[in-house]
Amino acid sequence: MKKLALTDDILMKVEKPARYLGNEYNAVYKDPSSVDIRFAMCFPDVYEIGMSYLGIQIIYDMLNQREDVYCERLYSPWMDLDAIMRERHIPLFALESQDPIKDFDFLAMTLQYEMCYTNVLQILDLSQIPLKSADRTTDHPFVIGGGPCAYNPEPLAEFFDIFYIGEGETVYNELMDCYKIWKEKGGSRKEFLIEASKISGLYVPSLYEVTYHEDGRIKSFGPVEPEIPRKIKKQVVSDLSHTYYPSNPVVPFIKVTQDRVVLEIQRGCIRGCRFCQAGNVYRPNRERDLDFLKKYAHDMLISTGHEEISLSSLSSSDYSRLEELTTYLIQEFGVKERVNISLPSLRIDAFSLDVMRQVQDVKKSSLTFAPEAGSQRMRDVINKGLTEDDIFSGAMEAFNGGWNRVKLYFMLGLPGETYEDIEGIAKLSNDIAALYYTIPKDKRPGARVDVVSSTSFFVPKPFTPFQWVPQNTTEQFKDKQHFLSRKMKEQLNRKSMRYNWHDFDLTALEGFLARGDRRVGEVIYRAYKKGCMFDSWSEYFYYDRWLEAMDEAGIDPAFYTGRAREYDEILPWDFIDAGVTKEFLWREYMQSRKEMVTPNCRMQCSGCGCRVYEGGVCFEGTN
Known part of the structure; x- marks a missing residue:
């Protein structure tokens, strides 16, 4: 010992x-x-x-x-x-x-x-x-x-x-x-x-x-x-089916946040959402081979004793062999071993009813959809690639598939957002709840539907088309959240709806740190010396100490959060080649201002820059 x-x-x-x-x-x-x-x-x-x-x-x-x-x-x-x-x-x-x-x-x-x-x-x-x-x-x-x-x-x-x-x-x-x-x-x-x-x-x-x-x-x-x-x-693994992956992951003694086997099915994303840093820096999109995934699913479940397996990806629905993989996991482990299959990051417009039914046979849980914005105009601005019909048809598939609890994720403070767009979040949540009650009572999976809508506050991140835009102030975020809260309470189906939101000050600090330069290090140092730790835990987040640290360091946070950048400004991260070019990101920013949608990578190559990577693969095995 x-x-x-x-x-x-x-x-x-x-x-x-x-x-x-x-x-x-x-x-x-x-x-x-x-x-x-x-x-x-x-x-x-x-x-x-x-x-x-x-x-x-x-x-x-x-x-x-x-x-x-x-x-x-x-x-x-x-x-x-x-x-x-x-x-x-x-x-x-x-x-x-x-x-x-x-x-x-x-x-x-x-x-x-x-x-x-x-x-x-x-x-x-x-x-x-x-x-x-x-x-x-x-x-x-x-x-x-x-x-x-x-x-x-x-x-x-x-x-x-x-x-x-x-x-x-x-x-x-x-x-x-x-x-x-x-x-x-x-x-x-x-x-x-x-x-x-x-x-x-x-x-x-x-x-x-x-x-x-x-x-x-x-x-x-x-x-x-x-x-x-x-x-x-940036370093990229070009072949995800012939690389390292843990067949015997460490099993914690105590319950952890993700207490399950995690099977990463692909990296990257074909979608090009303009707010998403991960979707840009993890390009190009690369899939793991089906046989590779079957083997590691088996090995990890046996070696850990976990009773749940989660398929990890930025957009699981875009994995080309998702149905085959899910069918295998359900038949091999779900039915025989009663292992739950978790499918996060599923898109409404690509959600398979067959997959839903297979998953629900093992364990029923809530489904999470991310429309991100309440109006079609804003979804076009952020290049979400979802129409209202996509959202409603996906929700109806979920209800018919046996679910009566839906989580919806939105953002407040997106570039070009209006209060009409914000009210659209309340209306869309209400319309999804109303859709449930169009199903005959004897065919509903429950007496009522539970629609939980959550809003985070938009933070512009490096290597996204929105890296140049100003972030909303705390006061603007508060005003928009209060407005949306009132609109939620005005909806006809409000008793079937719940609304949650993110912390204002935490968002302000996140935005400050996300686009900071070397001078911000002095603020971090001073905040730590004042006792700041575990800032993402609300009980230990002291924004006043951070403000004191900024003041002592002579740093105005608005310089990093509140101003628009021009294309020719040297950004603190410009020395990094992340695959996507600065020219592409700026072009996407201009497209967003015109409310124009860029097709996803499988539909059309947009010339983001990832193809020039040595050994890189963009999509569907095309160099």
């Missing part, structure tokens, strides 16, 4: 001790003295959130297949343990070995959401690693950041040694080999970072400098030495 980093008296004082014990089923254990590289993979949020993330499981499995690397996991200690560790000066540790992270060679963090940024500093602080890259020596781990937020790494540039841009299966092995050579030579920390910067997809912020115009806009951005690449090219 391994020695735990925490004593029994500490474990008795924290809310969920199992978060910190390790020893989970399928966890990997190696002799640390037998490997060349100790690698810590971190999700900077609480265990239950991080254990639900497939990306860490993939990298964990991939690196541990190497005999010379030992990859372990860690997550943000919850506030109760955080306080104890600071009081007793206990260094943050890895779950598997319980060894201090400060003794590792690498600490890699996945950046899934802007609200985790202060938790990045918590991880470094508790690990007793200097917060800023410039203060680290060869005695400290190299700190790597990856994930969707790495597509604008600049707000966190001071805190990371390296950013990994793209999909993790591509160049991590090359980086490990580079490290072994450097370690054997005994070079300086900077020498390793220079060598790492030459690996495609790796960005080393300390090797670049930025200057600013008097008005605050970026004047120049580039490498400090000629051997350093000017552009960082």
Whole structure:
């Protein structure tokens, strides 16, 4: 039995001790003295959130297949343990070995959401690693950041040694080999970072400098030495059916957010929604082979004992063999083993009634649709590609298929939005509820329908056609939400409708961080020093402290959220080649202002830039 980093008296004082014990089923254990590289993979949020993330499981499995690397996991200690560790000066540790992270060679963090940024500093602080890259020596781990937020790494540039841009299966092995050579030579920390910067997809912020115009806009951005690449090219796995995937994922001891087997059926998206960062940066669209998915579904269900399998994708309905896969899973595991099949990210216009009926035979649950906007005009602006007929026919299929609970997702604050568009959300919700009552009573799946409409507030993100637009102010968001709430209450079927909305201040902060530059790092640092952590958790979100930090740093948040950008402005993330070109994104922005729809990738290639990627595949196997 391994020695735990925490004593029994500490474990008795924290809310969920199992978060910190390790020893989970399928966890990997190696002799640390037998490997060349100790690698810590971190999700900077609480265990239950991080254990639900497939990306860490993939990298964990991939690196541990190497005999010379030992990859372990860690997550943000919850506030109760955080306080104890600071009081007793206990260094943050890895779950598997319980060894201090400060003794590792690498600490890699996945950046899934802007609200985790202060938790990045918590991880470094508790690990007793200097917060800023410039203060680290060869005695400290190299700190790597990856994930969707790495597509604008600049707000966190001071805190990371390296950013990994793209999909993790591509160049991590090359980086490990580079490290072994450097370690054997005994070079300086900077020498390793220079060598790492030459690996495609790796960005080393300390090797670049930025200057600013008097008005605050970026004047120049580039490498400090000629051997350093000017552009960082996103890394893409071209063949998803012959790459790493965990057949024995780690099984948590406690219930986590996604307590199920996750089967990633494809990456990328053909749809081109103009608000969606993931749909742009994860291009091109690539599908996994059906036999690959069958094999891993079987292996993971057997190795984990989970009773549910979720098909992961940005748009599951667009997977060309969805019906075949679902039929197989239902027959093989649903009927025989009573395993529930979860199908998130389904589009109304592509939803198969046959698939619905197969899924409902195992377990009935609510269905989630995302019209995103209440009017056809706004759906055209954002290139959603849904008509009102698509929405109604999809809803009717759901009701006839046996569902009487529907969740609808919308956004407020979209570019060009009017109050008539907003009222359309209430009317559409009402019309969907009314549609249910057109079904004869004896054929309805329940006495009444439950339509739950939720609105988030639109945040312009890098590498989207809306990266140039101003974000609504908190006051505008509040006014629009109050207006919609009143309109919901005026609807005829209001008793069958519920309305939820997102936090105003949290959205304002997300927008500030999403399009920030290097100067924003000082705000993050000051906010952390004021006690900001777990900002995505409402009970620990203190917006007043963030405002104080902005004021002390001399930063006006409106500069990042409230102004429109021009095409020729240098954006903080312009040095990244994410596949989609700036020209394409601007063209889509102009199309949105004309309320014009761009066909999806299967209908017509729009020349986004992904085709020029070496080994890249756009759609249906066409290079």
